Amino acid sequence: MSRRVVRQSKFRHVFGQPVKADQMYEDIRVSKVTWDSSFCAVNPKFVAIIVESGGGGAFIVLPLAKTGRVDKNHPLVTGHTAPVLDIDWCPHNDNVIASASEDTVWQVPDYVPVRNVTEPVVTLEGHSKRVGIISWHPTARNVLLSAGCDNLVILWNVGTGEMLLVLEDMHTDLIYNVGWNRNGSLLVTTCKDKKVRVIDPRKQQVVAEKAKPHDGARPIRAIFMADGKIFTTGFSKMSERQLGLWDLERFAPHEGLRPRRAIFTREGHIFTTGSTRMSQRELGLWDPVTRPWGGWGVLGRDTPISWPSPSPPQSDLFQDDLYPDTPGLEPALEADEWLSGKDAEPILISLRDGYVPVKNRELKVVKKNILDNKPPPGPRRGHSTCDPNFTRPALEEVLEEIRALKQTVQAQEKRISDLENKLCQFTNGTD
Incomplete structure (x- = not known):
């Protein structure tokens, strides 16, 4: 007599509940730029979405609490002369967001401004072609990564506006995606040349490489897991979606999952992205042990945007297995400490009392004062129009x-x- 053993999931009593219409965002003209991006980013205060914009690029920032129909005249974050291709909230400051087209960092106020935000805190110039990927360091303050169509990965100190490192001659073609490991000591990249690379950015060298983790011709993406393994998404030769989990030490397959483009969340769920038959962007949250519980949300042109609200088991006790400690706003390192070779794990906070937003901290960019430079010798053009008493x-x-x-x-x-x-x-x- 055989006995079937079913592994129990700690999420088995957690189910998603569809939100009401007034808890969605409606009438948002999501950008139609053809770039492999999620087109949105969210943090505990805001959701940012790349939108259509005439004469350049823009994205909209909406407070999480202000749902419903979005006014067509709602202020945008503008200033790019080309389409915005990627956005990413700073993990250490809920009011700071970086956008990729040119590398630009913006300070977002807690209140809703009455006009478009057009002046960034800092603009970072170094790529020779447009920038499609942008990502903040998970533990070091003000360290930002950008990857462009020039096949370069550049690391910046946003606090000074300076270029820290340039990773060149590592990618032979267009970079599809870049991801940090948990403490920010390594990078994983995917490229059009069908290779997955693990890079030590401070040593500026490739420490591991895997060719063709998926046989299909369509783009591959990869991220680091918390335990150091690498999770990839791609396609088979028959264009079937595939997921792979890889052991970094040998870079050999460790385990397989059923086809679907996805990433793991910190809680162990699988977050998937895809498209409906109507070409709307589709999001899903799944329990890999039992069955999907999170339902899905849609991100498409002029369509509502929503995420299901989970209903945890009815209990007055805080359940730390469902809500483990999570990285907080405090960085573990300063930019110069990380650059010198120091590593540190994220500083975790408990969710027992819920998330309490900290006071808005202004991002200050400290650059060399141009007034301290001595003027060049000799007359300058237009000097006669200057007031000598000024x-x-x-x-x-x-x-x-x-x-x-x-x-x-x-x-x-x-x-x-x-x-x-x-x-x-x-x-x-x-x-």
Whole structure:
């Protein structure tokens, strides 16, 4: 007599509940740029979505709490002269987001501005072609990675606006994706040449390489697992979706999963991306032990965007097996510490009391003061139009006035946003 043993899942009593219409985002014109990107990024405060924009690139930032129909005149983050191809929220500051087209970092206010955001905190210039991938270091403050169509991977110190490292002569063709390992000591990349590479960025060398982890001709993607293994997605020769889990030490197959493009979340679920028959982007959250529990959300042109809300087991006790400690906002390293060779695991926080947003921390970019440079000897073009009595103290006074005016404008924008929120609450209460 045989006995079948079924492995129990700690998520077996957790089910997704579809959200109501007023908890979705509607009327968002998602970008139609053909690039292998998720087109959106989310953190505990905001969701950012790359949208259509005339005369350049743009993305929209929406507070998580303000769902419903999005005003067609809602302010955008603009300033790119080419389409935005990727966006990524800073893991150590919920108000800082990087966008890829040119490498640009933006400071997003907690309140909704009344006009488009057009001035980035810092613009990073180093790629010779457009940038399609951007990713923050998981543990080091202000370290940002970008990969471009020039086959280069560049690492930046956003706090100074300086280039830290350039990884060149490692990829022979277009880079499809780049991912950090848990402590940010290694990178995994996939390339059009059908190779998966593991790179030590500080040594600037490839430490492991796998050719054709999937036999299909379509793009391959890869990420690091928490235990150091590498998870890949790709296609077979018959264009069937495939997933693979690889042992880094031997770079040999460790385990297989059924076809679907996906990544693992920190909680052990599988997060999938795909397309419906109507060519809408489709998201799924799955339990690899039992069955799908998270349902799906849709990200498409002029369609609602939503994610299911999980319903945990009814209990008054905090269940740390369902809600394990997760990386918090505090970085474990400074940029110069990481560059010098130091590694550190993410600083974890408990979710026992829920997520408590910290006070908005301004990103300050410290660059060399150009006023400290001595002017070149000899006459300069246009010198006759300058006021010889306009000294450096006078210039600093003008700059201080400009800064004060900007602060006044920002304060007024916040006041207007607060009044609009109160008016909206009053209107909803009287309907």
